[in-house]
Amino acid sequence: MVSVLWFRRDLRLADNPALLAAVADARADGDDRVVPLFVVDPVLWDAAGAPRRAYLAASLRALDEALQGELLVLGGDPARVLPHVVRSAGAGRVHVAADFGPYGRRRDDAVADAIDVPLVRTGSPYAVAPGRLLTADARPYRVFTPYYRAWLAHGWRAPAASATDVRWWRPTAGDGLPSASAPAGMVLPAAGEDAARDAWATFREAAAASYASDRDRPDRPGTSRLSHHLRFGEIHPRTVLAGLGPDDDAFRRELAWREFYADVLAVRPDSARASLDRRFDEAMPWASGPSADAAFAAWASGRTGYPLVDAGMRQLRAEGWMHNRVRMVVASFLVKDLHLPWQRGAREFMRLLCDGDLASNAHGWQWTAGCGTDAAPFFRVFNPVRQGLTFDPDGDYVRRYVPELRHLDGAAAHEPWRRPDGYAHGYPARVVDHAAERAVALADHRAAVG
Numbered sequence: 001m002v003s004v005l006w007f008r009r010d011l012r013l014a015d016n017p018a019l020l021a022a023v024a025d026a027r028a029d030g031d032d033r034v035v036p037l038f039v040v041d042p043v044l045w046d047a048a049g050a051p052r053r054a055y056l057a058a059s060l061r062a063l064d065e066a067l068q069g070e071l072l073v074l075g076g077d078p079a080r081v082l083p084h085v086v087r088s089a090g091a092g093r094v095h096v097a098a099d100f101g102p103y104g105r106r107r108d109d110a111v112a113d114a115i116d117v118p119l120v121r122t123g124s125p126y127a128v129a130p131g132r133l134l135t136a137d138a139r140p141y142r143v144f145t146p147y148y149r150a151w152l153a154h155g156w157r158a159p160a161a162s163a164t165d166v167r168w169w170r171p172t173a174g175d176g177l178p179s180a181s182a183p184a185g186m187v188l189p190a191a192g193e194d195a196a197r198d199a200w201a202t203f204r205e206a207a208a209a210s211y212a213s214d215r216d217r218p219d220r221p222g223t224s225r226l227s228h229h230l231r232f233g234e235i236h237p238r239t240v241l242a243g244l245g246p247d248d249d250a251f252r253r254e255l256a257w258r259e260f261y262a263d264v265l266a267v268r269p270d271s272a273r274a275s276l277d278r279r280f281d282e283a284m285p286w287a288s289g290p291s292a293d294a295a296f297a298a299w300a301s302g303r304t305g306y307p308l309v310d311a312g313m314r315q316l317r318a319e320g321w322m323h324n325r326v327r328m329v330v331a332s333f334l335v336k337d338l339h340l341p342w343q344r345g346a347r348e349f350m351r352l353l354c355d356g357d358l359a360s361n362a363h364g365w366q367w368t369a370g371c372g373t374d375a376a377p378f379f380r381v382f383n384p385v386r387q388g389l390t391f392d393p394d395g396d397y398v399r400r401y402v403p404e405l406r407h408l409d410g411a412a413a414h415e416p417w418r419r420p421d422g423y424a425h426g427y428p429a430r431v432v433d434h435a436a437e438r439a440v441a442l443a444d445h446r447a448a449v450g
């Protein structure tokens, strides 16, 4: 019987267990046709933000090419679309990789109810599926390091074999590939499975060996830039893990953060929007009103007067990506210097990040705000100037994204206030005094959650 392979966050053909299951299933019943389906779900599409929509559209084009133009794309609520596809194909089963996100689970349950054939879940976007690992007393992990130890001890499967001679079949006319373009001025990375493999190969050859020392340097191409590829499943973490050696611990650990946060979100779906430590939402005197809005606008547009913060926010607007170290610095600045709730920054990130991922984003923000999984509580406050001098010591990163500071040599780009010509090209003055706001943040936190 024909089977349907419904692609979602797994836009690839290699190392795809759900694809193998769909093919085996079809062949077992003497019919080898597989319907490759993607549903443009308005709930996800509308929420995605222009960069992620444009990236997804490009990734679907690449997938369609790999499928010899047979990708069936339909728009609408999956609980309505899937029954229609199953009926028109005469399909016996629908195959997917399991989705552990709050919306994805609800959607899949609704689809399973709506179709009169089984919805078969094989694999997930993770090396170790969320919910698999539990502490010795059978609880979910809330702290990274023990999770990481358990994750290593559990291990993961080798990459799945490639499916060969698949007979892709499109039983009905589709709505065509969606089209979407990136916001003006933003250049997105190449999308698709080939681009993902190229990025991975380039990183392995050029940067993996120095990852542990360079990963915190935004001025260097020291990280893999795999995040959007992993986000859309153009490459599976299993494939990446299989290519790592004993010296790649630092990189393996970062992949494990992605899995840890997915695990935390699966157990606490409310933590997508609410602080794990609820006191942060209920008792903190967060700034609001017109002056808070103005501060947020300065932050979002990269005009706070703090060079590393501004370079980061401008990198986000230029590329739909930001270096991890700088994500932490800009997040800390929003929460601790501007006294705005993390959720506001997280929404802006989700609007602009090409790799925007509910679990990694919400928990990256909560980690920085001190209300999430981090064992160190609220009193870690990043000093945006010191972070710049330490991790961008020659000022190259700042000059790349902030043209008003290009006339300042070396580390001087981090402290324009020290130079008579520092503001000669229109760079804004600092919107707040870091030392003063740090003291306010610590006092507020001590009173509310200390």
Ligand SMILES: Cc1cc2nc3c(=O)[nH]c(=O)nc-3n(C[C@H](O)[C@H](O)[C@H](O)COP(=O)(O)OP(=O)(O)OC[C@H]3O[C@@H](n4cnc5c(N)ncnc54)[C@H](O)[C@@H]3O)c2cc1C
Binding pocket: 215, 223, 224, 225, 226, 227, 228, 230, 231, 254, 255, 256, 257, 258, 259, 261, 322, 323, 324, 325, 327, 328, 331, 349, 353, 355, 356, 357, 358, 360, 361, 362, 364, 365, 368
């Ligand atoms: C406030 C904040 C928000 C974030 N939002 C997102 C997000 O929406 N989507 C996202 O993929 N990552 C997010 N991260 C994590 C991290 O910044 C990015 O994964 C990383 O910068 C991507 O670049 P890379 O692929 O070159 O990373 P590399 O350093 O090469 O790491 C390899 C992979 O490991 C994973 N990874 C690395 N660091 C982390 C981390 N701290 N948390 C979770 N996964 C990690 C990513 O999948 C990444 O592609 C966020 C971090 C912070 C502090």
